[in-house]
Each structure stands twice: as structure tokens, then as C-alpha cells.
Amino acid sequence: MIDPAVLEELVAALPGRVSTTATDLAQYSRDQGPVLRETLPVAVVRARSVEDVQILLQWATRHDVPVVSRGAGSGVSGGAHATTGCVVLSLELMDRIVEISPDDEIAVVEPGVVNADLNAAVAQHGLMYAPDPASYRWSTIGGNVATNAGGLRCAKYGVTRDSVLALDVVLADGTLVSTGHRTFKGVAGYDLTALMTGSEGTLGVIVGITVRLRYLPQAVHTLAAFFDDFPQAAAGVLAIGRARVQPSILELLDGRTLEALDGAHGSDLRRRGGSLLLVQTDGYGAGAEADAIRGALIGLGAVISEEGSEEAERLIDLRRHSRGDEVDDLYRVGEDVAVPKSQLVPYVAALEDMARRHGVKLKVVAHAGDGNLHPTFWVERSEGPQAQERLESALDESVQRALDLGGTITGEHGVGQYKRRWLAWEQSPEVLDLQARLKQVFDPSNILNPGKAIVS
Amino acid sequence: MIDPAVLEELVAALPGRVSTTATDLAQYSRDQGPVLRETLPVAVVRARSVEDVQILLQWATRHDVPVVSRGAGSGVSGGAHATTGCVVLSLELMDRIVEISPDDEIAVVEPGVVNADLNAAVAQHGLMYAPDPASYRWSTIGGNVATNAGGLRCAKYGVTRDSVLALDVVLADGTLVSTGHRTFKGVAGYDLTALMTGSEGTLGVIVGITVRLRYLPQAVHTLAAFFDDFPQAAAGVLAIGRARVQPSILELLDGRTLEALDGAHGSDLRRRGGSLLLVQTDGYGAGAEADAIRGALIGLGAVISEEGSEEAERLIDLRRHSRGDEVDDLYRVGEDVAVPKSQLVPYVAALEDMARRHGVKLKVVAHAGDGNLHPTFWVERSEGPQAQERLESALDESVQRALDLGGTITGEHGVGQYKRRWLAWEQSPEVLDLQARLKQVFDPSNILNPGKAIVS
Ligand SMILES: Cc1cc2nc3c(=O)[nH]c(=O)nc-3n(C[C@H](O)[C@H](O)[C@H](O)COP(=O)(O)OP(=O)(O)OC[C@H]3O[C@@H](n4cnc5c(N)ncnc54)[C@H](O)[C@@H]3O)c2cc1C
Ligand SMILES: Cc1cc2nc3c(=O)[nH]c(=O)nc-3n(C[C@H](O)[C@H](O)[C@H](O)COP(=O)(O)OP(=O)(O)OC[C@H]3O[C@@H](n4cnc5c(N)ncnc54)[C@H](O)[C@@H]3O)c2cc1C
Secondary structure, eight states: OOOHHHHHHHHHHSTTTEEOOHHHHHHTSOOSSOOSSOOOOSEEEEOOSHHHHHHHHHHHHHHTOOEEEESSSOOSSSTTOOOTTOEEEEOTTOOOEEEEETTTTEEEEOTTOBHHHHHHHHHTTTEEOOOOOTTTTTOBHHHHHHHTOOOSTHHHHOOGGGGEEEEEEEOTTSOEEEEEOSSSOOOSSSOHHHHHTTOTTSSOEEEEEEEEOEEOOSOEEEEEEEESSHHHHHHHHHHHHHTTOOOSEEEEEEHHHHHHHHHHHOOOHHHHOSEEEEEEEESTTHHHHHHHHHHHHHTTTOEEOTTHHHHHHHHHHHHHTTTTTSOOBTTEEEOOOBOOGGGHHHHHHHHHHHHHHHTOEEEEEEEGGGTEEEEEEEOOGGGHHHHHHHHHHHHHHHHHHHHHTTOBSOSSSOOTTTTHHHHHHHSOHHHHHHHHHHHHHHOTTOOBSTTSSSOO | OOOHHHHHHHHHHSTTTEEOOHHHHHHTSOOSSOOSSOOOOSEEEEOOSHHHHHHHHHHHHHHTOOEEEESSSOOSSSTTOOOTTOEEEEOTTOOOEEEEETTTTEEEEOTTOBHHHHHHHHHTTTEEOOOOOTTTTTOBHHHHHHHTOOOSTHHHHOOGGGGEEEEEEEOTTSOEEEEEOSSSOOOSSSOHHHHHTTOTTSSOEEEEEEEEOEEOOSOEEEEEEEESSHHHHHHHHHHHHHTTOOOSEEEEEEHHHHHHHHHHHOOOHHHHOSEEEEEEEESTTHHHHHHHHHHHHHTTTOEEOTTHHHHHHHHHHHHHTTTTTSOOBTTEEEOOOBOOGGGHHHHHHHHHHHHHHHTOEEEEEEEGGGTEEEEEEEOOGGGHHHHHHHHHHHHHHHHHHHHHTTOBSOSSSOOTTTTHHHHHHHSOHHHHHHHHHHHHHHOTTOOBSTTSSSOO
16 A cells, blocks of 8 residues: 555654554554444554654655544544554654643643643642543543534533634644644634634644633532433423523433443432433532522422432533443444534434434433533444444434534534535535635645545 | 726615715724724725625625725724725624524624624623623624624633634625534534634625623622732732632723823722722622632732722723723824733833833733733824834834733734734744635635735
């Protein structure tokens, strides 16, 4: 596939960084998303410095070799899947926290820093890095920025983009550029930082990140509210909104998810209700906010756990890991649509109806405060290709319905490779074309993660 | 300048929308920023619909006529100044609030809606549109988006970009595109919404805006803290940060500003202190937060107004209008740098030193929670050109010093026309070039607000 002499040139230019062992090629060939066509990279490069990345990209430009950037590989859209003839560039060893400035309330990190590690390091200064994807113990800040990751407490604190101030980016030809500013505000020139955020490795390789930190909350209150069924719990989300109280976390779990948690952890959640709403408030007003929310939910018939914050916090922890039990494949696909909040109830009803009609299994968790749902559809592998077709039909319908209700195909996971087939359902030919032309500005030879994030 | 037949074609295509009266040409020739070279537009078009805008841009593309978009003309960087041979496109008559969805917590507006009008309309639903530039009673949402405006309560709620979900944009050739989504989160494709936000009319004309609304706070507490001098008040900003309490408003006024307010309103602020810090907390925790802040500031020797929230709120209202007393010109220039918070104290000291050395007058207000300062430098017009040169030197030095401290040339007002000379001090040739190439993607014939926002 690749000319051995070309590969030799890379090995010589980046001694000790390049691997072509079968184990590495396999391990770095995919993320957690469904694999449409198994593909191995021609090599894996574990960069240790910005210069490493520049050398790789200069080489890649010279020889027209695709480069797939990779953080922890926790993505679920196939954004980090290897593509034909590519080198996978792993940033995981660039994992230094370069600076924490407690007075400026910012941190500067290399891309491979794991989200949880950054949070642990800044906590001693009374600070936190707010965006907390459920994969926070594992995913990297570079990957979080490249996907514009959401998370649990994004309901209150916003998504990754809202916490990124500046980026160092290596462009396709190896040029290093810096975007943004160390200050919280800044409007000099176009917002290249926001453009890079969420670009899934297709516009440049993120090699340095300046983030804004937030204050660790002075107090935290957590509620677990059980409802008879999922639509009622979704109505609870709206009731909290109508009470005009802003929780920091608002997670919705359906009965099937409760069953799965019971199975894995020996709990009795499903017995206590057909659906669970987990609510966290934080800050100086946390107690009063929790009271207001309790009032709104009890009015709807919710049963609030009497075990108090402790059990509820344990449940949030379980929720953070409730997705990790299984890896997606072509028989089990986790979705990531978002709908306007008012559409949560009808959308959830539509999902249940779809699952029934297509004969597929369904469980749903949602970052409900943002209207961002993660339905997982699955069929038994033993049922074979016909079942898989039913699964595809259910997926397509669930995405189309979300769009019909004013939603989006992806709230936080990114288009990656797997969701490209739906992008044109959401965006007009003119918008798709604009994006293809932006891509050309940054990556004229299309070597950066080709076939991902946009359609061109 | 413009071929009369070409202008006739426009008048015929947009009956009743085109004005060439001397009054209109003069009135629409400039915003509130310093004018480098007086220039009149060849016509003013007051659009009433998206179609009007499309027709204008098709015509402009056909005849290669520059188009300067304009909201209220409250900008202070010359972004809406007329340029040679241009048509000024006023969006002020497109002022319909198209939709308020209290459950989705969003509003859809035309670009000419005035910020305060949107806030008044959503308040009855317990909601607010958070970004509140001091010009909020006057400036338009379209202009706010085009400049990515900041404001007072942005310390807590973020800048305009953080509240914009979706845009309708007419491109240079008249094509209408929609970016973004009605949902709070969404990562499908590149973030064109963020790219448009702050692009100052150089990438497209914003004709529709979907904004996220926030909850009107359940309670508000306001403190007025007087300090002996400005550096001490700036130290107070840091102390609040170190207490890890997030105010919604944190405004800093120096002695000269207090004198100006006293002069205008008959108050005795300057007698009570050499500098004033105005602090607002909001939400369920407002009272406890205000207490924590009071504690931190008294420890620094601040005298907190005993007249309570009421006086402080009146002062915030005065602050909102403290910039509007005078229009900038070449003898009086308001700056808009931002520095990392830890640099507020040294930067303020440096500013005072500069003013002394260059023999110019200085007063400063700051959105201190964001490190965003508005020093106004001025000289007496009667002192003539030499004084003006001293002013220019002071301006240049103040901008360079902000950059040296890790800051930016513009925190919220935009580069416009006036700040272009400083842009290359902040951004590398590679970044400037990327922006020029992005501009080309959107506006290949360079008819959209040429000579603004970027250097090319
Ligand atoms: C159990 C589980 C829970 C999850 N929960 C959430 C959640 O709550 N919210 C959420 O948003 N996501 C969630 N995810 C998805 C995933 O964790 C996020 O997308 C995360 O941001 C990916 O980070 P990563 O370091 O693993 O990146 P990877 O998966 O390695 O890469 C993701 C994408 O970014 C690109 N990329 C990575 N690093 C760079 C870089 N330095 N420069 C340029 N491009 C780069 C890759 O090419 C790829 O396109 C979850 C995943 C799992 C498995
Ligand atoms: C007293 C006073 C206080 C101020 N306080 C603040 C403050 O606190 N924070 C802050 O950020 N700014 C502040 N400003 C500056 C100014 O009010 C803001 O920049 C505001 O956002 C401009 O809105 P506008 O409708 O007046 O736009 P204009 O001044 O008319 O235009 C501003 C820029 O946006 C472009 N533009 C306008 N409308 C559109 C559109 N629909 N599509 C495309 N481009 C468009 C114009 O071409 C121009 O480049 C203040 C100004 C004054 C005079």
C-alpha cells in the first residue's frame, strides 16, 4: 500500500515514534463507533512534541498520505477510525499540563491530557474544567476539543467550545499557528478557535489548548426522582425549566437503562420506577434550587429518593458509566440526536413507537437539560442481516424524526464517519459546499482525516 | 462615482427602500468610532425583508458595489463606517421578534430588533437574553452578533456567541443559508454560526437569529465598593476571584470616570473614593454570594456603600451610560483591550504612567470580571496636531502593553476600521492569511464591508 521507502523516510525522521506492529495497527485502527469497513493504518505515530507533529505532517503532505489524529479513541462516531493508507497520529503521549494560572483562571495543556487529570490538578486551586463528557476519566482534552464534547454539567456550564480560549494548531503542511487569546473575551479577527473546535481532525492537529476554568461549586445538591414512565420523567425536565431553575446536571434514564444498571450493579432501580431523573444543583444557591426543583417534580407525581444526595450522587456516577458497558457495532448503535426541549416528550414517545414497529430493542439516556438524547438501538446478532436492516431503518427514522421536530443529527458526539449519511438531511447543499471550501482552505490536499465530519 | 443607470436599476428593483438624500447619506455614513477619512455612501438601503437583502446583494455582486451592513450604528470601531462607493444596508426596519418559545427557551428575531426590546418581550416569560452591551437600549441583535458583543453580565453569562444558536445569512451573491440549530447543543459540521459571529459584516449579512435565553434571576444583590485608588479596586477584582465567587456583573470605574459622572449627575462619588467597584450577584445564591464578596472586599479596605442595593443599582445604570456622553473622534479615543485577570493591577498602573508620560488625559472603566478595559484617552482639540500625535503614541503603547501582558487588542468592540493597524501586532502572518482566505470563500469579489475586521 505505502511505498516502503516512504515509510522508511518517516521512521528516520521520527526515530522511536513510529510503530508498525500488528498489535498497534489493530489497536489504533478504530474508536468506539461502529466500523463500516475494517481498515488498518499503515503506521502509528506517537508524537511527543509539536515538532514531531510538524515533521509528520510535512512528510504526509510531501507524500500525500492521510493522517488520522487520535486522542484516547473514546469517540463513538468513527472519527478516529483508520482510513485507507493512513497514518494514525496518536497525541496521547503529549500529556503535560503546561500551566495552571489560578488568578487568571486558565490552564494550558497538551492535547493528550486526560480530562479527569486536568480536573484533579485544578481542583486544588478551587477550580474545575467544566465540560465533563461521561468518558472524562479516559478521553483527552484534545479529543474533547476536536469533537466539541458535551457532558453532564454542560446543562449549566456550556460545552467544550465555551471553555476553550486559545489553540495551537499544526496545519496540513506542518505550519504551526496560534488562535484565540488568554483572556476570557476577545474579538480580534474571525473566531478560528471556534472553527477548529468540533472540526474532528479535518482542519488541523490540535497541539496546545488554553482553557478557561470555572469555580468549584461551594455546595452541591443531588436529587434522584423516580417516575412511572419515561414520558412523565421527560415532562419533569420541562417542569424544571418552567420553574426557571438551572440545574448543573439533568440526566434522564429510561426503564431499560435502569434494568441494565440493576443487572450490572445488583441495584433495584427498575423496581422503584419506570424512569429516573437525576438532578444536580450547585453553587451558593444549590439548596434552595434543589428545593424548588423538588417542589416542581413532586407536583408531577415523582418519588424523590429519601436516601438524599448520597444515593443520588452514586447514581450519577453510575450514569457516567452507563454507556461504557458495550461497544457499538453494526448490531448496536448509540444515537446522539438533540431536540428542542419542548419536543422531548413527543420525541421519546415516537422513539418507543419506532422501536416497536421496527422490532428492535431500545434504551435511552439523555442529557435532558440540553435536549440531547442517546437512544441505543440494538438487535440480536443471531438474528442476522435482516435484523440489521430493521435496525438501520429504526436509526434512520429516529434521526429523521429528530430533524422534523427541529433537532440535529448530533448533539455532541460529532459526525465522524458513521453519521455522514445523515448530514445532508440536516444541512443544505449550500452549507455543505461552504464547509467543503473551508476544508480546502486549511487542507488543500485533503490529507487530514479525509472522509470524516463533512460531506464533500 | 456610481453609474446613475446602475443606481436606477437598484431603485427599480427595491422600490421605496433606497434613499440618496443628503441627510440620509450623512447620517448613515458613520458609527460612533473615530473617522479616519470622511466618506459618504452612494445610497442607503433600508431593507424590510430577507428578499430585499438578497436583491441588493445580487445587484451589488453584478456591479461590484461594496455593501456596508448596519444595525443601529452604535459600534465604536468604525465597522459600519461607509467606504468609497459603498451602499449602506440598514437592517433597522427588520425589527420583528418572530418567535418566543418559553419552553424551548429560545427566541427567533430579525436582525434589527433592539437588544432591550427583546429583553422586555421575554421578561414576561421569566427569561432574559443575557448579553447586554452598555448600548443595549439602542444597539441591535444583528449588530451584537456581527460584533460578538460583550456586556455587563457577560462575566457570568458569556458573550453574544454563547447565546447564539442559529443564523440565517445572506451571502455575497445573494444566496440565503441557515447555520446552526434550534437546540442548545449541536456539532453537525463546522461551527459556521461561531464563524459568522463577530465577522463584522465581512462574511455575510445576518438576516435571522435564533438565540438561547436564560432564566431571569430569582434574586439580585448589588454592592458598590469604594476604594482609595484604582489599583486597589483592581486588586479587589482579584480578591473576588480568589474567593471563587462568580458575580454576574463586575465593573470597575476610576476616579476620572467618577468625576465625569458627578459632573453629569450632581452625585458625590469622587468624594467617597478614588475608584469604584460595582458588583452584582444573581440567582438563588445571590445573597450568600454578596456576603462572601463583601467579606473579601472589606478585608482589602473597601468602603461598601451602606445605602444598599438600591444606590448600587442606580450606579450600575449610570455605568451603563457612562460611555455615551461623548462621541469618539481623532482627539478622543476609547480603547477596548483585554488582559488576563492577574494583569489588571500592573496594566492599570502602566496606563496611568503612559498618560502622564505622553501628556494625555485618561479615564478608565472596565468589565473587570473579564479583564476587559475601556481606557479613554483624550487631548484638547485646541492643542492641535501635535497633541493628537501624543494621543496616537499613548494609544499604540497601551495596546502594545496589553499584548505584552498576554492580552488582546479588542475584547468586545471589534477591529472594525480603526483597530486594523494593531491586528498584525496580535496575530501572525499565517493567521492573517488564513482569515483572508476564509473571507475569499464567502466573499470572492470582496464586496462585503471591504477594509474592515481583517487585514488582507
Ligand atoms: C462511555 C462513553 C461515554 C461518552 N460520553 C460522552 C459525553 O458525555 N459527551 C460527549 O461529547 N462525548 C462522549 N463520548 C464520546 C467521546 O468520549 C468524546 O467524543 C471525546 O471527546 C473523544 O475524546 P478522545 O480523546 O477519545 O478522542 P478520539 O476518540 O481519539 O478522537 C475523536 C475525534 O477527534 C479527533 N482528534 C482527537 N484528538 C485530536 C487532536 N489533538 N487534534 C485534532 N483532532 C483530534 C479524531 O480524529 C476524531 O475525529 C463518550 C464515549 C464513551 C465511550
Ligand atoms: C455608549 C456605548 C456603549 C457600548 N457598550 C458596549 C458594550 O458594553 N459591549 C460591547 O460589546 N459593545 C459596546 N458598544 C459598542 C456597540 O454598541 C456594539 O458593538 C453593538 O453590538 C453594535 O450594534 P449595532 O446594532 O449598533 O451595530 P452597528 O454599529 O450598526 O454595526 C456594527 C458592526 O456590525 C456590522 N453589522 C451590523 N448589523 C449587521 C448585520 N445584520 N449583518 C452583518 N453585519 C452587521 C456592521 O457592518 C459593523 O461592522 C457600546 C457603544 C456605545 C456607543
